[in-house]
Amino acid sequence: SKPRVLVTRYVPYIFEQLERAHVDVDVFERDDVAIPREELLRRVQACDGILCMLTDQIDHEVLASAGSKLKVVSTMSVGYNHISVDECRAKGIAIGFTPGVLDTSTAETAIALTFMAKRHAMASVNSAKNGEWGVWQPFQYCGSDVEGSTVGIVGLGRIGAKYAQIMKTAFNCRILYTGPKEKPEVAEPLRAQFCSLNELLGESDIVSVHCPLTTSTRHLFNADTFPLMKSSAVFINTSRGPVVNQDALYDALVAKQLAAAGLDVTDPEPLPVDNKLFTLPNCTIFPHIGSATIKTRQAMADIAIQNVLAGIYNKPLPHAV
Template sequence: MKRNVLLYKGIPEQALQKLQAHFNVTYFDGINDNNKSAFLSALAETEGLIGASVKMDAEILEHAPKLKAASTISVGTDQYNLPYLAQRNIPLMHTPNVLNETTADTLFTLIMCTARRAVEMANMVREGRWTSSISEAHFGTDIHGKTLGIIGMGRIGYAIAKRAHLGFDMKIQYSNRSRKEEAEKDFNASYMDMASLLKTSDFVCVMTPLTPQTERLIGKNEFAMMKKSAIFINGSRGKVIDESALIDALTQGTIKAAGLDVFEVEPLPADSPLCKLDNAVVFPHIGSATAETRFNMVMCAVDNLINALNGDISKNCANKDLLK
């Protein structure tokens, strides 16, 4: 007899067919005020959950007494309360690795766009303000040969370091909970404390997960440590930085510029000062947003749920260490 699974995000037909081959699938196209009541009712018989971009807190999951596994179509797990799931012995599966290279491409695009003022200069052309040869007032900053400091040398951090060192001859230094010998061997990366990294890096790229320990990790004091010529890149989670402190740093010239793919509130409000600053390049959280990678993420999440409900959480379980 097939188990009941609840899908709360639209997925490609191929992935849906694979889910339906293994489970009885109930589908919700996102959760909103109009369907939330029906969603909560459907949770009563649900043994598996799969989806993304919806907060699945304890208040919601209390309606799912039969839940055996959840699978998020993301590498980030902040939509779920991991200790709560562990208390109920429910594994949360996620999709690391499949998006590493694509997200690293996005973050390095931010580095390049910000350093060369690409968005600002493109807008100048579009708006008809390019009326003479480019002057010093419009010069950008070199990337090659500079120092890149990475806070959080995980899989994506490593992929960014690879592009920077091998492609742009950049010096790599990093701050992390533990040493990453592979990065040190492959890219001659230097391991150091965060304060030293902030003071000496030309580019600072934050790639840490959002945890109680990393929330507001970068604020007024940290921006003040950076070089005035430093460019700050955030591809982790918006709440890892103090956004108002960043706005102040950009406005006051504490740092040169910032490139951001994530924000405290998403979508970023149109009246945010970040939208008006020429020295801020803002992307709409497109880190993994290519057709190929998003498809691979969905298929990975489907396989994760199939494996978990069959008792195999050996691969891609985000809270494995917390389970009983």
């Protein structure tokens, strides 16, 4: 019989491509909600491969529910913190992800947030819209220029390096970076300087987070670290929400320990509309749109399809974790 692939979200393109590849496709019928947990647990039992989204927790319970025929978990994302990697490895289940194709889109999202934060864009937009803006004033709504800033990159991976490259070449920024290890071959063309997190926080005008969510980066930004930032600095996060202790970020913004924040990711997602971060004019929150361009999402879908097809036929994945 044909191999069976569970697709956890209704994406016509993915469905059509898999049908064309002569696999038996079990697709969740909706594109506007994540597959309910009980549906995932039930449907996973019969499949050889899963094509999932970052909204699906592929954890012990799901892997236990899956039959022994499950060979591959292919996520349409570069992040894979929602997948129990160790358990997949132990069970010989391949994991596919989508690195490389979303670096530019995500770096550009971080740049958009950087300018929002540096130029008080939230407060300005609201003021223009709600009639608060009376007349042009010489020193109203003034922020600071991005050009010539010192930029601290937390995690100089593909996306962090792309952001750093744009900030350096377009805006003549000085680049600092931190992470588990020095990356001389990436750092050298950027003339990026490796330093500790504490040093980076103390020196940067812009701190931009590009690390994966792991046990060592969970709440890396907390009540001990935010106060180390310059009071004029901005904090940008396009990685994963739980890298930040949001209560600590709120307190730090209110205490003016930093000037502004731009977040593409929160914990949870969506952030409840009554969350106190929404009350702050100096905190911009995007609905996880880092990779959200047509071109990039198309490329991510293609890689996720190729990964799941390789996995169900026991071939090496083009992009394996």
